[in-house]
Amino acid sequence: MRDDEILTTMHSHEGIKSAIWNCLNRYDTENATFLAERLCAQVQSNSGEAQYLLATCYYRSGKQVQACDILRKTSDSADSKLLLAKCYMDLKKIKQAENALLDGNVWHFKPVFDQLEEIEKTFGDSACFALQLLGKIYQETQRMDQAKQAYSYCLRLNPFLFVAYQSLCDLGEKPDPKEYFQLRPNHKVSALTGSAANNNFELNLGKETTPASFIFPQKLTFGSESSIESNSKLSNLSIITRSRLARLTRGQDLLSQGQNTFGRPDSSPDSIASQNSTPDESPVITPTMFGGSNIGHLPAAPSKKLKNRRDHDSPLQQSKPFVINQANNSTTSSLGTSALNLTPSPGPSTTSSQQRVRRSTRLYTNSNGSVKENEKSLTSSKKAAAPKSPRSGRKSSSTKTQSAKTTEMNEKNLIESSCYPSVAQEPSLLHSHSIKEFLSILRQIGQAYQYLAHYDCRKSIEILDQLPDKHYKTGWVLCAKGKAYYELSDYKTAVKIYEECRELEPSRLQGMEVLSTAYWYLENEVALSALCHEMQEINRNSVETCLALGNCFSQQREHDTAIKFFKRAVQLNDKCAYAFTLLGHEHVQTEELEWGLTCFRTAIRLDLRHYNAWLGLGSIYYKQERYHLADLHFKKAYAINPHSSVVMNFVAVSLQALKKSDEAMKILNKAIRANPENPICKFNRAKILFANEKYEEALKELEELKELVPKEAQVYFLTGKVHAKLGNTHLELMHFSWMMDLDPKGANSQIKEALDPALNRTVASVASQSSGLLDANDAAMATDPPPNDSLQEAAGIGNVMNMDDMHESSDESL
Amino acid sequence: MAANKANESLELALEKFSKNIREVGSQAIWSLSSCKPGFGVDQLRDDCVDTYWQSDGQLPHLVNVQFRKKTTVQDICIYTDYKLDESYTPSRISIRAGTHFNDLQEIEVVELNEPSGWIVIPIKDIHDNPLRTFMVQIAVITNHQNGRDTHMRQIKIHSPAEKRAITLDLGHLSTVDCRQYSYLR
Numbered sequence: 001m002r003d004d005e006i007l008t009t010m011h012s013h014e015g016i017k018s019a020i021w022n023c024l025n026r027y028d029t030e031n032a033t034f035l036a037e038r039l040c041a042q043v044q045s046n047s048g049e050a051q052y053l054l055a056t057c058y059y060r061s062g063k064q065v066q067a068c069d070i071l072r073k074t075s076d077s078a079d080s081k082l083l084l085a086k087c088y089m090d091l092k093k094i095k096q097a098e099n100a101l102l103d104g105n106v107w108h109f110k111p112v113f114d115q116l117e118e119i120e121k122t123f124g125d126s127a128c129f130a131l132q133l134l135g136k137i138y139q140e141t142q143r144m145d146q147a148k149q150a151y152s153y154c155l156r157l158n159p160f161l162f163v164a165y166q167s168l169c170d171l172g173e174k175p176d177p178k179e180y181f182q183l184r185p186n187h188k189v190s191a192l193t194g195s196a197a198n199n200n201f202e203l204n205l206g207k208e209t210t211p212a213s214f215i216f217p218q219k220l221t222f223g224s225e226s227s228i229e230s231n232s233k234l235s236n237l238s239i240i241t242r243s244r245l246a247r248l249t250r251g252q253d254l255l256s257q258g259q260n261t262f263g264r265p266d267s268s269p270d271s272i273a274s275q276n277s278t279p280d281e282s283p284v285i286t287p288t289m290f291g292g293s294n295i296g297h298l299p300a301a302p303s304k305k306l307k308n309r310r311d312h313d314s315p316l317q318q319s320k321p322f323v324i325n326q327a328n329n330s331t332t333s334s335l336g337t338s339a340l341n342l343t344p345s346p347g348p349s350t351t352s353s354q355q356r357v358r359r360s361t362r363l364y365t366n367s368n369g370s371v372k373e374n375e376k377s378l379t380s381s382k383k384a385a386a387p388k389s390p391r392s393g394r395k396s397s398s399t400k401t402q403s404a405k406t407t408e409m410n411e412k413n414l415i416e417s418s419c420y421p422s423v424a425q426e427p428s429l430l431h432s433h434s435i436k437e438f439l440s441i442l443r444q445i446g447q448a449y450q451y452l453a454h455y456d457c458r459k460s461i462e463i464l465d466q467l468p469d470k471h472y473k474t475g476w477v478l479c480a481k482g483k484a485y486y487e488l489s490d491y492k493t494a495v496k497i498y499e500e501c502r503e504l505e506p507s508r509l510q511g512m513e514v515l516s517t518a519y520w521y522l523e524n525e526v527a528l529s530a531l532c533h534e535m536q537e538i539n540r541n542s543v544e545t546c547l548a549l550g551n552c553f554s555q556q557r558e559h560d561t562a563i564k565f566f567k568r569a570v571q572l573n574d575k576c577a578y579a580f581t582l583l584g585h586e587h588v589q590t591e592e593l594e595w596g597l598t599c600f601r602t603a604i605r606l607d608l609r610h611y612n613a614w615l616g617l618g619s620i621y622y623k624q625e626r627y628h629l630a631d632l633h634f635k636k637a638y639a640i641n642p643h644s645s646v647v648m649n650f651v652a653v654s655l656q657a658l659k660k661s662d663e664a665m666k667i668l669n670k671a672i673r674a675n676p677e678n679p680i681c682k683f684n685r686a687k688i689l690f691a692n693e694k695y696e697e698a699l700k701e702l703e704e705l706k707e708l709v710p711k712e713a714q715v716y717f718l719t720g721k722v723h724a725k726l727g728n729t730h731l732e733l734m735h736f737s738w739m740m741d742l743d744p745k746g747a748n749s750q751i752k753e754a755l756d757p758a759l760n761r762t763v764a765s766v767a768s769q770s771s772g773l774l775d776a777n778d779a780a781m782a783t784d785p786p787p788n789d790s791l792q793e794a795a796g797i798g799n800v801m802n803m804d805d806m807h808e809s810s811d812e813s814l
Numbered sequence: 815m816a817a818n819k820a821n822e823s824l825e826l827a828l829e830k831f832s833k834n835i836r837e838v839g840s841q842a843i844w845s846l847s848s849c850k851p852g853f854g855v856d857q858l859r860d861d862c863v864d865t866y867w868q869s870d871g872q873l874p875h876l877v878n879v880q881f882r883k884k885t886t887v888q889d890i891c892i893y894t895d896y897k898l899d900e901s902y903t904p905s906r907i908s909i910r911a912g913t914h915f916n917d918l919q920e921i922e923v924v925e926l927n928e929p930s931g932w933i934v935i936p937i938k939d940i941h942d943n944p945l946r947t948f949m950v951q952i953a954v955i956t957n958h959q960n961g962r963d964t965h966m967r968q969i970k971i972h973s974p975a976e977k978r979a980i981t982l983d984l985g986h987l988s989t990v991d992c993r994q995y996s997y998l999r
Contacts, residue, residue, distance in 0.1 A: 743988035
């Protein structure tokens with residue numbers, strides 16, 4: 001091929017590639033696939049973008065196997081490797097996915113961190129995604145430590161990948177959101193947002209817009225690093241923007257120093273704009289921006305101003321070199337030199353930018369937050385109300401010492417600043433403001449999620465409540481808050497919050513399985529059925545719908561159907577630990593304890609921190625009376641979730657079964673402190689006291705319980721038993737009759753177990769005379785099928801004695 | 815007698831509606847004293863009243879139900895239809911229970927008169943509780959019109975439903991407020 005032919009081919013392919021990306025971006029995968037196939041045929045070479053493009057089209061059409069076939073031949077570029085790994089993961093071929101990412105077994109013997117660094121080097125911009133995928137692979141192959149490292153590395157590269165943060169929390173780590181959700185000096189914008197080539201946006205090159213408005217695809221590199229001589233030409237602009245942003249923190253009174261500077265700023269966007277003749281060429285900051293001179297050739301006027309500034313602004317010295325560096329670097333990079341000039345001679349652009357920056361500060365500062373708040377919130381340990389003021393230019397290293405003065409200066413300037421020549425730089429600031437604001441929201445949410453993952457629910461709720469309204473009133477946040485209340489066993493509040501969420505986002509399914517379980521706890525059949533109907537209409541084949549349906553049938557005591565639905569849920573997503581837990585519970589209900597054990601164990605294999613499954617296992621062992629095993633598992637659940645009073649109850653019960661009453665009491669006390677509304681803790685405490693013959697204390701507990709749950713028959717039953725032991729026959733009978741009132745059927749079966757009917761015929765006559773509530777009980781007993789109604793009833797009201805007493809009296813009667 | 819049975823079946827139906835009953839036949843091993851090929855246990859347990867078991871031997875015809883562990887049996891439901899089966903319809907059924915074949919005791923005898931539909935036989939022990947047993951045997955003593963073989967279309971065994979999910983053994987809690995704290999799902 002001749003040169004010009006080659007050139008034309010290359011150019012035409014660029015056009016076709018853009019056409020294909022255009023189709024993909026407009027969700028027209030069919031056309032894109034066809035075009036990509038033609039392009040591949042045309043290009044004929046086995047490497048390069050055409051193949052990757054075709055593979056992308058296949059992937060987006062759901063044809064992972066085809067995508068794999070293509071990529072296997074061409075996985076040279078980082079993007080191809082990433083896509084190949086993703087396809088393999090979707091096809092559940094974890095080993096191949098790992099090989100694709102790590103390029104064979106070469107690095108398996110290196111320490112993990114080295115491997116991760118290799119990945120960063122190999123993948124460059126898409127390293128964060130590769131690391132996230134690798135983290136997932138490690139998680140699925142039970143290499144948890146490596147998974148944690150991979151996720152953590154990934155987050156450091158790109159703080160926007162919240163799912164990686166979630167995975168870290170779920171693995172049991174406590175990653176500090178402040179540390180992760182912030183922009184760092186070494187963050188490359190191309191890593192965060194993808195390079196210009198991939199993002200198919202159009203560069204708007206009107207006069208009004210600055211190069212800064214293209215900011216996003218750029219590398220955001222800061223002063224000290226020489227990597228500023230970046231590949232991407234647009235990086236220069238970003239650097240300048242950063243420098244302007246940095247100047248937000250400086251309280252410079254530049255306006256007073258003359259309008260001359262405005263001349264410059266006017267020219268600068270124009271100059272920049274004029275550079276950008278074609279969409280493909282990135283706007284370059286040429287020396288013209290700085291008055292057409294090199295660093296050494298700054299015009300006199302600006303430097304004067306700079307000197308003035310220097311005089312006025314001692315507290316900001318610290319930030320200056322840093323900031324100025326950037327400006328310098330931008331010029332240097334545009335000029336191709338690498339000299340890092342630390343002297344403050346940035347030129348007029350910086351001053352003007354500063355002014356512009358300040359203007360935008362005023363414009364975009366919210367009435368809620370001032371820059372002061374901004375500073376405070378950054379330095380405070382807890383993220384309080386998210387300040388809405390612009391946070392641009394804030395770097396972790398530079399701001400702390402200058403806070404107070406800066407803010408004062410800033411505010412002065414805000415008042416004093418007059419009109420600016422153009423709004424040019426503002427979009428860039430907006431972008432950066434929004435990044436900072438966004439990251440602050442992510443920090444808060446991250447912290448809340450971390451607390452939730454460690455079941456520190458009250459703290460989580462506190463933080464969620466502090467989110468700004470616009471974020472609070474969203475599905476994710478409300479679901480998280482609902483889950484927090486759910487974990488606190490406060491099902492009523494949880495339900496209320498979930499219902500609020502459903503009103504906001506009626507078609508949201510994620511998190512609704514928790515709502516269905518909350519309804520199950522509250523035994524609200526109507527609401528649960530309604531929820532199931534609605535979820536079915538949204539998506540019959542989602543895991544959450546199947547789980548909700550299973551809960552619904554379980555509620556209706558139709559456990560076989562419930563099992564069917566939970567099995568369906570498992571088929572839909574065999575990595576869902578909760579589905580296995582619920583399935584395990586249903587098996588236990590249908591007495592299939594072996595199946596129950598298997599299901600719970602699978603749930604634990606999928607998610608080690610799934611404390612419900614640990615509890616389930618423990619309770620099966622408890623049922624089988626293997627108390628030591630039960631205790632072991634309950635303690636494991638307790639270790640994962642030490643805040644739940646229900647878990648503590650279980651632990652206490654198993655301890656009691658092992659005859660360790662003191663420890664049991666200690667745990668119960670803790671449980672009651674954690675959640676005073678939980679009647680079961682008190683009930684268990686009363687039971688233990690009764691078992692240890694501390695009747696007076698037991699009575700005290702029971703009195704309190706009566707206040708707490710006046711309608712609970714078991715309370716009266718236990719009180720009756722205590723009185724029996726104490727010999728207060730009349731009180732005993734009174735309580736038993738109350739119990740019968742409240743729960744005739746339940747009481748009936750219990751009394752049958754506790755009594756010997758033959759014996760009670762003698763006692764019953766005495767009891768029936770003393771009890772005055774026979775009539776009421778007659779009515780209550782009418783529905784019972786057994787023929788010996790009257791006898792039973794009398795026996796029931798009669799002296800419900802302990803086995804010991806019964807034996808004694810039977811001896812007497814004999 | 816029939817009226818009594820009808821009442822009981824109504825009650826039991828209501829109880830089932832109130833979801834206190836579970837069918838436990840699937841946890842047991844079923845065997846027959848004899849059967850015609852193609853008309854055996856599968857047809858007896860297939861949830862379809864059109865297929866039936868046909869015996870092929872001497873009276874009494876036996877259906878043996880052996881559980882893996884001691885199970886509480888609340889009632890046995892048998893579907894027979896005189897209109898379809900005439901002389902094959904059982905007229906006298908004896909229910910026996912015990913630990914194994916040599917340890918069975920008769921606990922219930924039921925007389926039928928041209929039944930058509932489900933017959934519910936409640937099973938109670940001497941204390942009038944549902945019976946806890948390892949094995950149940952349903953014996954057909956005589957058929958209508960003195961027929962030799964018998965048809966049974968469906969048999970179901972019911973057990974009282976266990977307390978819900980995994981809970982601490984606190985007895986039967988009567989309020990939702992308490993119950994919701996007693997398990998963790």
